[in-house]
Amino acid sequence: MPPQPNRIAGDAGGRRMPHTLLLAEPRGFCAGVVRAIDVLDAVLDREPPPIYAFHEIVHNRHVVDGFRDRGAIFVDDVAEVPEGSRIVFSAHGVSPAVVEEAERRRLRVIDTTCPLVTKVHLETKNAVRLGYDVLLVGHRGHDETVGTYGEAPDRTQIVESPEEAAAVEVERPVFVVTQTTLSVNDTADVIDEIRGRYPDAEVRNDICYATTNRQFAVRKVAERADLLLVVGSRNSSNSMRLREVAEDAGVRAYLVDGLDDVDPAWYDGVDVVGLTSGASVPDELLDPIIEDLKARGVTTVEPVVVAEETVEFRPPAGLEE
Structure with a gap:
């Protein structure tokens, strides 16, 4: 058999392949992530090991592995950290119980909680102080939701879906806060259900500007794309939501950590690829x-x-120490 031509380009052996790539903008790092990464980077540069971080500093495997290679030690329990050590709290926020344990162990804390997440914590505390019960729209087990819930666990209920909103019972006036990285459309459905049951509810839709912008960009790309690739790790709430937004718009979409996760067969018959x-x-x-x-x-x-x-x-405070 004579040598076969390289079919990576063009028609890929007779099959139609992409000719246009649409890049969603904005995409990638938000201001809260930049802040957290810059802080941990600076601490690793100037302080001797060990340097601890409570939870993954951000939800991306490549970023976390890079810091781990430089000596960062990621923990899920501050009790694992030797007394007096340096620890950096992740961008997702922590509960008061974690802060108290860190103080008890005399840990030297730098808190990189995103200011927009801190706002949700403050809203939750103030709502309880004013006599409300809090409904927290978010994903159970996500670091951000765990931290916010910890502000007032006896007065807060987590609601993930319209079905849960339809069943939730409260004893006091209702105050609604949300995780910052949710689907804009899905969250609206949950809030509509809450308002239907509790018309006087005070609602704070806390989905952040970066989440909103990235989802809107995906919807615009989806108007023209045949296929959309979302680069992100599977433990990243906002990355998962981008894939869902594309699928809700009727576009085939995949979440990948990088090029190694991309199956070239996905491109068969595709004219326009979107990327975010x-x-x-x-x-x-x-x-x-x-x-x-x-x-x-x-x-x-x-x-x-x-x-x-x-x-x-x-x-954040503490970086100048």
């Missing part, structure tokens, strides 16, 4: 996917811009 990434994902993880698509025949790379983000957060 979660708020914990460095842009460098997208570069190999973009180059691979170009090698397969993509000739047009087009940004789809829905917003420009200029938000920056100040460094």
Whole structure:
């Protein structure tokens, strides 16, 4: 048999392959993630090991593995940390019980909780002080929801779906807060159900600007794409939501950690590919996917811009120690 031609580009052996790549903008790192990563990076640079971090600093395997290679030790219980050690709290926030245990162990804490998550904690505490019961719309077990719930566990109930909202019972006036990384549309459905049962409920929709912008960008890309790739880790709530948003818009979508997770067969018969990434994902993880698509025949790379983000957060207290 004579040598066969390389079919990576063009028609891939007679099959139609992508010719256009749509890049969702904004995508990737949000201001809260940048702040958390910059802080842990600075601490590792200037302080001797060991440096501990409570929970993954952000929900991305590549970022966490990079810090682990530099000596960061990630723990899920502050009781594992030797007394007097340096510890960095993740961007997702922690409960008062964690703060108290860290103080008891005389840990030197730098708290990188995103300020927009801190806002939800404050709303929860204030609502309880004013006599409300709190309904927390969020995912059980997610680090952010665990931290917020811990502000007032006796007066807070977690609600994940409209079905749960239809069944929840409260004794006092209702105050609603939300996890910051939820699906905008799904959260609206849950809140509508709560309002239907408790018309006087005070509602704070706390989904953050970055989550909202990235979901809106995916919806715009989905108007033209045949396939959408979301780069992000499976423990990342906002990345999972981006895939769901695309699927809800009728577009086939996959969540991948990087190029190694991409199956080239997904491109068969596809003209236009969309690409985005979660708020914990460095842009460098997208570069190999973009180059691979170009090698397969993509000739047009087009940004789809829905917003420009200029938000920056100040460094947390303790970094100057």
